[in-house]
Amino acid sequence: MSALDDLKTDLAKLRDEAKVQVHLGTMETKQEWEEIEAKWNRFVAEAGLHKSGEGIKAALQSLGNELRAAYQRLKQAI
Structure with missing residues (x-):
């Protein structure tokens, strides 16, 4: 449980x-x-944004990894 979750509970x-x-x-x-x-x-609304922000961060990380792999494949193909 995060500090923000603890605070929300309290x-x-x-x-x-x-x-x-x-x-x-x-x-x-x-x-x-x-x-x-x-x-x-x-x-409560902003705490929810924090959680969705973590999801966005993970999605961006995944997209970044896909882009890296795609750029590497493209570079090798040239």
């Missing part, structure tokens, strides 16, 4: 705990909750 737990408190809280607390929820949604 934040999710804190979020659940805070959600209960907000339900019992004041209007000011609920407004702050809404602001924090917007940040949470951004964090």
Whole structure:
């Protein structure tokens, strides 16, 4: 599990705990909750991009290897 996954797990737990408190809280607390929820949604979205970024990196590496092999074959054919 990566540090980002650990952070996400910890934040999710804190979020659940805070959600209960907000339900019992004041209007000011609920407004702050809404602001924090917007940040949470951004964090989750960007954490997902991190994972897809790793997939993109692997795909680019594979493509680079294919290109290298193709260039080497072309060079030998000439």
